[in-house]
Amino acid sequence: MKISAGLPTGVSAALFDSARRRRRLEARLSTLLEERGFAEVLLPILDYFEPYRPLLTGRRLEQLYRFVDRDGQLLVLRGDFTPMLARLLAPHLDELELPLRLYYRGDVVRHQPLRPGRMREYSQLGAELLGGDEAEADERMLTLFFDLLLEARGEAPVSGDGEEHTLRVVLGVAGALDEALLAAAGEREASDLALRIASRDRTAARRAGLADVVERGYPADLSVLGGAGEAVSELLGLRDRLSSAYRDAGVEIEVDLAEFAAAALDPRIGVGDGRRGYYDGLMFAAYAPGTALALGVGGRYDKVFRSLSGDCSAVGFSFGLDLLLELGAAEARS
């Protein structure tokens, strides 16, 4: 019988040099994480479906591969590390010594439309910081995010005006535009406006009085954001501090509320069921020229613990390891 070497759609094998390269990158990033006091956790590939009902909503829940085990239990394949880690730790928060620094690496599986660079099974490496002062934790984790990016990129040949080799990190606050969206479009249209602004639709943004948000990332007058204005003001301060530290390394940091416009928190807007649905504070994403997707995303997700009846501040991020490998290879080529 002839045996096919084919694999299911959205799945690939890393063989020989590609496996070596990935393991080397993992080792470099893990060393950096260990040096910063992060401890590795190994999480199972299988879990019950039930705990994820309150943690994941909408598209992310639908993307889980689920099946009935032989003993009748509804199980899922690991689709995300962060909620799994949260649900395992939440019942033991009283026994844990906070702050807690953890990192993980491994594959996740999601049934999602195939897009450039987006497989159904892919490798992630991520880190979580639980507990501690929130502002300090946000800054510490962003710094770690940048340092891991730079470690993955290696020596960057910043040439010419630098623009084409610069890593871009965009910062935002989940739900920062909610009040402005509701004020501009009302409850029925706010969701549609959020999606248009996330798509950088200049006409829709101008009509809503939010042209600044798509043109430069945030409004000149932060009072239009209502209660979120203060959080965005603090974010601009954080951007300035980090920019001066990372500009020479070729990292450009921008506040871009449009990027996270669809990560709404207000249930009347109702678009917060997307891939970043569980974030409720700082959000960030990293891009490099020539990559089709964000290299990594992260943010604050205290509400995940709240929905598990736990009270713990939490901030974390994850990188797509294949995208980081591409980044290093692209810089080496250039």
Place this chain on the structure above:
Amino acid sequence: MITFGLPKGRNLGPARASLAAAGLNLEGLDSSRLRQRFPDQNVLGTPVEVLLLKDWDLPLYVEHGIVDCAIVGSDVLEETQPDVFRPLQLKDGRSRLSLIAETPELPKRSGQLRAATRYPAWAARLLAARNLHVEVIHLTSSIELGPLLDLTDVAVDIVQTGGTLRAHDLHEIEVLATVAPTFVVNRASFHAHRRRLSGLLGALEETETGDD
């Protein structure tokens, strides 16, 4: 350098004209060549590479980051739903997607209506939003032949001047959507070239009337 994808065929003219009016003059563009470079004396302040590609392929090239930005028909975007930014729709070259039949009213049928279209996913969404749950038949050209040859009850297709409809004695029952050339940008390219693209998009907004 910024790489532009422009559509081959009838949409190329309006796209070039809009870009030229906004300060990106592609003088000397040879429509028979795939890839051409232009110097940096333009509103972007950087050299520009232009790739001439088929309308239906452009979204994929933008998603992959092969081209940083492109001008693509909104019909193609609605059908293919690419993960790209869509900052602006151009005024020139607009048309409409309409529901077409041999009669001025929607044909009465005991079973499910059949609709011919080159946009099966988009047409199904638009018709479902009107409580019309139809069997969609995917055709790639001469969509008007669907109802004319009794393959389908109606057609969902682009109408520009209405000349084809008049020539075949067909009726435009309802305009379902406006179709416009749309400026699209790759996510990573948007962040990499944000300041430069913002200048071009601002100039495009000023030259286009912009509003639907």
